[in-house]
Amino acid sequence: MLLYFLCLVLFSIGIFCILRKRNLIKIIIGIIIAEYAVHLFFALVGYRAEGRSPIFTPSENIFNMVDPLPQALVLTAIVIGLAVTAMMVAIAIRIYDKYGTFDITKIRKLHG
Amino acid sequence: MNNKKEAAVPDPNKGMTIIVKTITRLTVGLILLYGIYILSHGHVSPGGGFAGGVIVALSFIHIMLAFGKDVALKKLSMRAASFFESLGALLFLLIAVIGFTGGSFFLNFFADKGEPFKLFSAGIIPLCNIAISLKVGAGLFSIFVILVMLKFTVDGKKGN
Amino acid sequence: MHNIIPIFVIIPLAGAFLTSLIGKKVKGVPDMLGNLSTACLLIASLLSISFVSKCGVLVYKVGAWVPPIGITMVMDGFTSFMLVTVNLVAFLVTVYSVNYMEKFTSKWTFYTLFLLMLAGMNGVIVTGDMFNLFVFMEIASVASYALVAFGTEEEELEASFKYLIMSTVGSLFVLLGIVFMYSYTSTLNMADMAAVLTQKGAGNITLFTGVLFLMGFGLKAAIVPFHAWLPDAHPSAPAPISAMLSGVLIKSLGIYTIARIFYNVFGMGAKFTEVLLIFGALSMVVGALLASGQWDFKRLLAYSSISQIGYIILGLAIGTPLAILGALFHLFNHSVFKSLLFLNSGALEYATGTRDMRLMGGLKEKMPVTGRTSFIASMSIAGVPPFNGFFSKLIIIFAAVQAGYIGYAFLAALVSVVTLAYFATVQKNVFFGSPSGALTASDGKVTKKWDDIKEPPVFMKVPVIILAIICIFGGLLIAPRFSQNFLKAATDALMAGKDYAATVFGGLGL
Numbered sequence: 001m002l003l004y005f006l007c008l009v010l011f012s013i014g015i016f017c018i019l020r021k022r023n024l025i026k027i028i029i030g031i032i033i034a035e036y037a038v039h040l041f042f043a044l045v046g047y048r049a050e051g052r053s054p055i056f057t058p059s060e061n062i063f064n065m066v067d068p069l070p071q072a073l074v075l076t077a078i079v080i081g082l083a084v085t086a087m088m089v090a091i092a093i094r095i096y097d098k099y100g101t102f103d104i105t106k107i108r109k110l111h112g
Numbered sequence: 113m114n115n116k117k118e119a120a121v122p123d124p125n126k127g128m129t130i131i132v133k134t135i136t137r138l139t140v141g142l143i144l145l146y147g148i149y150i151l152s153h154g155h156v157s158p159g160g161g162f163a164g165g166v167i168v169a170l171s172f173i174h175i176m177l178a179f180g181k182d183v184a185l186k187k188l189s190m191r192a193a194s195f196f197e198s199l200g201a202l203l204f205l206l207i208a209v210i211g212f213t214g215g216s217f218f219l220n221f222f223a224d225k226g227e228p229f230k231l232f233s234a235g236i237i238p239l240c241n242i243a244i245s246l247k248v249g250a251g252l253f254s255i256f257v258i259l260v261m262l263k264f265t266v267d268g269k270k271g272n
Numbered sequence: 273m274h275n276i277i278p279i280f281v282i283i284p285l286a287g288a289f290l291t292s293l294i295g296k297k298v299k300g301v302p303d304m305l306g307n308l309s310t311a312c313l314l315i316a317s318l319l320s321i322s323f324v325s326k327c328g329v330l331v332y333k334v335g336a337w338v339p340p341i342g343i344t345m346v347m348d349g350f351t352s353f354m355l356v357t358v359n360l361v362a363f364l365v366t367v368y369s370v371n372y373m374e375k376f377t378s379k380w381t382f383y384t385l386f387l388l389m390l391a392g393m394n395g396v397i398v399t400g401d402m403f404n405l406f407v408f409m410e411i412a413s414v415a416s417y418a419l420v421a422f423g424t425e426e427e428e429l430e431a432s433f434k435y436l437i438m439s440t441v442g443s444l445f446v447l448l449g450i451v452f453m454y455s456y457t458s459t460l461n462m463a464d465m466a467a468v469l470t471q472k473g474a475g476n477i478t479l480f481t482g483v484l485f486l487m488g489f490g491l492k493a494a495i496v497p498f499h500a501w502l503p504d505a506h507p508s509a510p511a512p513i514s515a516m517l518s519g520v521l522i523k524s525l526g527i528y529t530i531a532r533i534f535y536n537v538f539g540m541g542a543k544f545t546e547v548l549l550i551f552g553a554l555s556m557v558v559g560a561l562l563a564s565g566q567w568d569f570k571r572l573l574a575y576s577s578i579s580q581i582g583y584i585i586l587g588l589a590i591g592t593p594l595a596i597l598g599a600l601f602h603l604f605n606h607s608v609f610k611s612l613l614f615l616n617s618g619a620l621e622y623a624t625g626t627r628d629m630r631l632m633g634g635l636k637e638k639m640p641v642t643g644r645t646s647f648i649a650s651m652s653i654a655g656v657p658p659f660n661g662f663f664s665k666l667i668i669i670f671a672a673v674q675a676g677y678i679g680y681a682f683l684a685a686l687v688s689v690v691t692l693a694y695f696a697t698v699q700k701n702v703f704f705g706s707p708s709g710a711l712t713a714s715d716g717k718v719t720k721k722w723d724d725i726k727e728p729p730v731f732m733k734v735p736v737i738i739l740a741i742i743c744i745f746g747g748l749l750i751a752p753r754f755s756q757n758f759l760k761a762a763t764d765a766l767m768a769g770k771d772y773a774a775t776v777f778g779g780l781g782l
Contacts, residue, residue: 198293
């Protein structure tokens, strides 16, 4: 139970970071933290007490293994996260190129 | 950098110190080999196309960090990386489409799928791994180069 | 016949990567490949209607794996309806881009990203698997972030970053919802999930997941509390992309997913109905009010998108067959006339070099095609009788009255009047009125001489004219003869509710 609670804390830290921070890079870090909290939670969902890793070996039979599906899905989600993060960083650098600042209170050409 | 054998005659002004360069020279081949091992054994042991592709890309990024970007780009230019990225994706799609010959998209169409724990088995899965690793390796390397060079065109980073 | 389903993902993906492989060197190839792929997709989607009408639900097993384990692709009436909508707009937009995108340097990048976005949208619509839906949604989203920032000017980057951050948070909520759903039902197949939910009973976890999905997909659909990114992102993109984003992206990633999950997987409950009704009405009112204060043409259109999305959500929330029919019809109509208006705004920007409506005036003499088509679209979106927008709004309002939601019906009628008001202002300011001698910017600089303004090239005119014709004759789609396989089939698919599971597993036997 504690693990799930810590997951929630991590997620909240990420969301707090997104909402409160003014620096573009810190916002990106906040998104990454929140994303990893979700991934961690997904991996925990597949956990089974006393389970072992779901790797098939020739020598022994496995009886109590953890659910492998969430791990595969988390891997996919991490790949997507990588693409999104690369995109975010690229845009942030270009914004820095144009505006000369990472402060979102100074990046305000759009309004209304 | 205009010397041909850049790895043999390192330019002392570019990149990191001689210690780092020497270690890099010794290890980078092993890293590349390890990446290829991971991707080619994806179907019999943990790992696979994505992990193998990342390690292959890391070996190039390793060169870049130690020797500077000119040396790394001479080994694998942006054009080549972009070509391999598209090629990997197309190859993956092609393997999936060939499944139609057996009646279904993404069908593992080899009649004899081999047996567990043998390298040459598992039908299309090793081929898919190779295609994915091409895509991931070239894609990750070009993302890194683009972010380093600060002279980027906004590019599609596809989640595959 | 089943093999048509993966085609919708294969063609755009193949087109995208071929474009990036060979389109870089050879000029003209990107245009050709892009238009060819979207034309094939349009034909395939039209074929899919007849297939669905012939044999009901088509289910495709990817890699011949049996459903609860493997990934399925499902094609029912709702799917083929959405596919036709998406691919129709996509085809006309690619035709338009042939001339419009000339001013940008890298056309191949544009087409690669465009086709990737299309692959993502088609994938979302076609798939029958929860996690697959998430992956395709992200492909479409990532491509659209890059497309919004395509011009790489300050405003575009800023809008793209804002869109990116909010949309990524939305995706996180969707992923979290999928995690909860998986932990409760231990399956990812949507049909299987619906079956398990019926069997286990929908507990509080369904409500909680519903809220998460509503936040996530609502962000993609820009329903009002989550709409802040849309008025920045949609105007900043190049005009064809604005047309795609406003016309179909928010619908396939937002409305389609909400409708599919809430109707076919969860089963619509009284609580969801209430929430969606309020959100729909709120979007309708807020969008229209904000739109009436805008002077930037594209920004006005973006706000009006929010308002029209409100109508669709309202119709879906009421939930009677008539209301759903109206909502889906309005969805189709909105993608037609909103993409038409955005393409017109592109033509205006192409000709005059500005988007500020205060600087324009009397353009109908100089640009007769753009003037007339945008007049048709404006009247259609405002719900003036002969055009298609009138019929869909009428059905929604009528259904609301029939279901006893008199207040919401009144609100919908009122918002329609507001819409008419601000589109009349647009027409007056831009196309009618006295021609100003020269277009002057706010600092007195002349942006373009009056005599230099002329109609855009031919490829920018043809799609606009086709869309205007659909606007005029779109009302015929509710005639029983045409609606039987198109709107009626889509409505039936949604009204089947949780029978979706039985239908999908029944469709496997074929």
